[in-house]
Amino acid sequence: MDFDFAAEQPKFLMLMYGLIAFVMVVGGLLLLLDVVPAFFARRREARLVAATANGAVLTGRPRKPGEGIFALFFLLPTVLLLLIGLVVPAIRTTLLSFMDGRSENFVGLDNYAWMLTDDSIVRVLINTLVWVLLVPLAATTIGLLYAVMVDRARGEALAKSLIFMPMAISFVGASIIWKFVYAFRGAGQDQIGLLNQFVVWFGGEPKQWLLDSPLNTLLLIVIMVWIQAGFAMVVLSAAIKAIPGDIIEAARLDGVTAWQMFWRVTLPSIRPALIVVVVTITIATLKVFDIVRTTTNGNYETSVIANEMYNQAFRYGQNGHGAALAVVLFILVIPIVIYQIRNLRQQREG
Amino acid sequence: MAFARSRQALAVTGVLGLALGVAACGTGDDKKSDKAGSAECAAYEKYQGNDGKKVSIYSSIRDIEADRLEQSWKEFEDCTGIEIDHEGSGEFEAQLGVRVDGGNAPDVAFIPQPGLLKRFVDSGKLKPVGADTKAMAEQNYSADWLKYSTVNGQFYGAPLGSNVKSFVWYSPKMFKEKGWTVPTTWDDLIKLSDQIAASGMKPWCAGIESGDATGWPATDWIEDVLLRTAGPDVYDQWTTHGIPFNDPKVVEAVNKAGTILKNEKYVNGGFGGVKSIATTSFQEAGVPITNGKCALHRQASFYANQWPKGTNVAEDGDVFAFYFPGIDPEKKPVLGGGEFVAAFADRPEVQAVQTYLASGEYANSRAKIGDWVSANKKLDINNVPNPVDKLSVGILQDPKTVFRFDGSDLMPAAVGAGTFWKGMVSWINGKDTTTVLNDIEGSWPK
Numbered sequence: 001m002d003f004d005f006a007a008e009q010p011k012f013l014m015l016m017y018g019l020i021a022f023v024m025v026v027g028g029l030l031l032l033l034d035v036v037p038a039f040f041a042r043r044r045e046a047r048l049v050a051a052t053a054n055g056a057v058l059t060g061r062p063r064k065p066g067e068g069i070f071a072l073f074f075l076l077p078t079v080l081l082l083l084i085g086l087v088v089p090a091i092r093t094t095l096l097s098f099m100d101g102r103s104e105n106f107v108g109l110d111n112y113a114w115m116l117t118d119d120s121i122v123r124v125l126i127n128t129l130v131w132v133l134l135v136p137l138a139a140t141t142i143g144l145l146y147a148v149m150v151d152r153a154r155g156e157a158l159a160k161s162l163i164f165m166p167m168a169i170s171f172v173g174a175s176i177i178w179k180f181v182y183a184f185r186g187a188g189q190d191q192i193g194l195l196n197q198f199v200v201w202f203g204g205e206p207k208q209w210l211l212d213s214p215l216n217t218l219l220l221i222v223i224m225v226w227i228q229a230g231f232a233m234v235v236l237s238a239a240i241k242a243i244p245g246d247i248i249e250a251a252r253l254d255g256v257t258a259w260q261m262f263w264r265v266t267l268p269s270i271r272p273a274l275i276v277v278v279v280t281i282t283i284a285t286l287k288v289f290d291i292v293r294t295t296t297n298g299n300y301e302t303s304v305i306a307n308e309m310y311n312q313a314f315r316y317g318q319n320g321h322g323a324a325l326a327v328v329l330f331i332l333v334i335p336i337v338i339y340q341i342r343n344l345r346q347q348r349e350g
Numbered sequence: 351m352a353f354a355r356s357r358q359a360l361a362v363t364g365v366l367g368l369a370l371g372v373a374a375c376g377t378g379d380d381k382k383s384d385k386a387g388s389a390e391c392a393a394y395e396k397y398q399g400n401d402g403k404k405v406s407i408y409s410s411i412r413d414i415e416a417d418r419l420e421q422s423w424k425e426f427e428d429c430t431g432i433e434i435d436h437e438g439s440g441e442f443e444a445q446l447g448v449r450v451d452g453g454n455a456p457d458v459a460f461i462p463q464p465g466l467l468k469r470f471v472d473s474g475k476l477k478p479v480g481a482d483t484k485a486m487a488e489q490n491y492s493a494d495w496l497k498y499s500t501v502n503g504q505f506y507g508a509p510l511g512s513n514v515k516s517f518v519w520y521s522p523k524m525f526k527e528k529g530w531t532v533p534t535t536w537d538d539l540i541k542l543s544d545q546i547a548a549s550g551m552k553p554w555c556a557g558i559e560s561g562d563a564t565g566w567p568a569t570d571w572i573e574d575v576l577l578r579t580a581g582p583d584v585y586d587q588w589t590t591h592g593i594p595f596n597d598p599k600v601v602e603a604v605n606k607a608g609t610i611l612k613n614e615k616y617v618n619g620g621f622g623g624v625k626s627i628a629t630t631s632f633q634e635a636g637v638p639i640t641n642g643k644c645a646l647h648r649q650a651s652f653y654a655n656q657w658p659k660g661t662n663v664a665e666d667g668d669v670f671a672f673y674f675p676g677i678d679p680e681k682k683p684v685l686g687g688g689e690f691v692a693a694f695a696d697r698p699e700v701q702a703v704q705t706y707l708a709s710g711e712y713a714n715s716r717a718k719i720g721d722w723v724s725a726n727k728k729l730d731i732n733n734v735p736n737p738v739d740k741l742s743v744g745i746l747q748d749p750k751t752v753f754r755f756d757g758s759d760l761m762p763a764a765v766g767a768g769t770f771w772k773g774m775v776s777w778i779n780g781k782d783t784t785t786v787l788n789d790i791e792g793s794w795p796k
Contacts, residue, residue: 101764101795102472102473118793120772120789184622184626184629185621185622186618186620186621186622186623186626187622189620206622208622208625208626208628208629210629211625211628211629211779293562294561296564297561297562297564298772299564299565299628299772299775299776300628300775300776300779311768312764314444314447314448315443315444315562315763315767315768316762316763316764316767316768317447317469317762317763317764318764318795
């Protein structure tokens with residue numbers, strides 16, 4: 001395909017305008033956010049200098065009456081946005097989940113019954129479960145092993161950036177890349193998919209990877225792991241580096257094997273980071289939508305809750321079904337969030 | 351963190367605002383060139399009196415098609431002073447509902463699914479058209495078309511563009527070389543398929559992968575075949591759920607489509623076996639015709655835009671289409687689609703735009719720009735430049751044609767854009783006809 005720069009010129013021009021606008025706005029904002037506080041800081045400093053020059057004694061800032069109201073005033077936007085953006089929709093969604101497709105009549109628990117009796121939706125729930133079990137486990141394990149192996153090795157930075165790179169790709173972008181990896185052409189033709197090309201090189205028959213359940217769900221999970229392992233690796237690697245040198249030294253003096261070092265020293269030391277990684281990936285996995293939508297759109301029994309929710313509510317006009325799925329997703333996330341919060345609190349106290 | 355994020359959001363909003371501003375400057379012509387009263391504006395006399403008013407239109411039409419659309423009503427804008435603000439979206443079907451529910455409805459929407467149109471009528475959001483628009487639509491479109499935007503006796507919008515889906519694409523060159531002739535009955539079609547298969551080529555190629563709409567090309571197949579095996583009356587009962595989705599007549603039609611689509615001897619030329627249909631994208635599905643790997647591809651008129659660059663689409667060229675033959679050559683059922691100009695507002699300028707879009711002047715103005723077909727009776731076939739579009743207009747204007755709208759667009763979205771599509775995907779992937787149809791019947795909203 002040839003690319004005519006002259007013909008595409010208006011688009012490039014538009015792109016340039018966009019970039020200039022971007023730089024101007026972002027630059028302006030940064031400048032503003034930098035200059036204004038600095039200006040006030042300087043003024044305060046000048047005042048302090050002037051005051052001390054006059055012989056005044058520096059004291060702590062006295063608490064003015066009405067400061068509580070002032071604080072509330074600053075809190076108000078956040079509270080308001082949380083109410084509008086989170087609390088109200090959550091309540092409304094819960095209400096909608098007890099109503100019919102057009103959100104007109106109450107139908108009781110019908111939508112939830114539908115979810116558990118319709119074979120295709122049961123399949124969706126099972127798939128989501130498989131995702132949530134496999135992705136955090138695989139991504140964290142791979143990330144951890146990689147972090148331990150490249151730790152203090154030669155070319156560590158390069159090795160790390162290689163596995164971290166997929167993090168920079170959007171889910172949709174990654175899915176399109178992998179869709180090509182799994183692409184299929186009939187036997188005897190030029191394969192455009194990497195995986196099938198390998199199969200053909202080793203004398204096999206090309207296969208339609210995304211068609212057969214449950215293999216296809218596992219292949220989609222690979223995409224998510226590919227993206228998330230980098231995140232796990234970076235966080236865990238930082239945690240490993242933060243283990244105090246004296247602990248390691250003491251363990252060495254006691255003559256631990258590499259195996260013991262990993263299980264008895266490294267792992268317990270990075271436990272908090274490990275939990276953060278697992279929880280973050282688990283929540284991301286529960287919400288997974290882009291990968292399924294881009295690669296199969298939930299066909300061939302690969303759908304997950306978020307994808308089905310979107311289809312039901314926004315494409316099929318079945319608001320009740322969509323809302324019920326959203327509520328289930330919400331309920332599934334809650335225990336994980338509570339666990340995370342309690343964990344954080346313990347750390348802060350401990 | 352929250353602070354950093356809001357700062358980011360602010361920056362993004364700012365950039366978007368600026369970019370949109372720039373975009374507006376880029377396309378904004380001098381709208382206020384007061385030409386009203388000049389000779390070329392005589393045709394727009396009846397739309398006068400709305401100078402300076404704005405009408406917003408929302409549709410699924412984007413890119414070059416949208417440019418052509420905007421070009422087609424430019425003269426109308428210049429002469430009447432009505433400013434039409436068109437916005438096309440790739441997520442039109444999902445977003446329209448969100449916008450309407452959120453109190454941000456466009457004045458006019460080009461709705462391609464009568465099922466969706468009915469949903470907005472039922473929720474009381476759509477306005478019936480004015481008397482002028484109705485008169486104009488009745489004058490220019492056949493009753494077959496008007497009934498699709500008529501709900502409970504009220505008329506909600508004239509058709510605009512259309513497409514013909516009952517086409518089989520083929521290569522006139524290949525047919526000439528091999529001495530094959532274009533079939534005019536179903537039996538001839540099957541005979542030809544056997545003949546091609548015997549020559550060592552898989553006669554048919556098909557593909558139903560289409561992103562989040564995967565499955566739709568197969569639903570078109572089923573609908574087209576049902577129109578032929580059971581006739582338009584049964585078809586109407588089926589789309590309105592007068593008969594169950596899994597009626598024996600439908601089972602028969604699906605199985606008949608299966609004699610081609612699920613026949614390993616016939617498909618899938620250039621791609622593999624039957625199952626490869628599920629993962630072949632609709633855009634590439636017919637391309638093997640151009641390199642001699644397949645001979646027949648059933649797809650709508652708009653497939654003309656999908657051929658590789660340099661393919662000559664003409665009656666004696668590299669590729670062309672013939673009418674998907676019926677069982678009885680005397681009957682000519684045609685499956686097609688199109689969009690309807692429905693309005694969420696009834697201000698005079700909105701009605702003026704609706705009336706204008708239903709007029710013969712508009713149809714001819716749009717057709718001249720190219721790549722467009724309409725069932726508008728006033729459309730002069732000589733104004734249609736593209737040979738396939740000419741063929742389509744000829745079929746649509748033929749009084750013998752019995753036109754039926756794409757059934758999946760008539761059904762509730764949960765079926766028409768949901769379980770029917772998905773059902774066809776599993777059908778291609780090996781599930782049997784009865785199970786698939788029973789599942790779809792079970793999913794019909796009560």
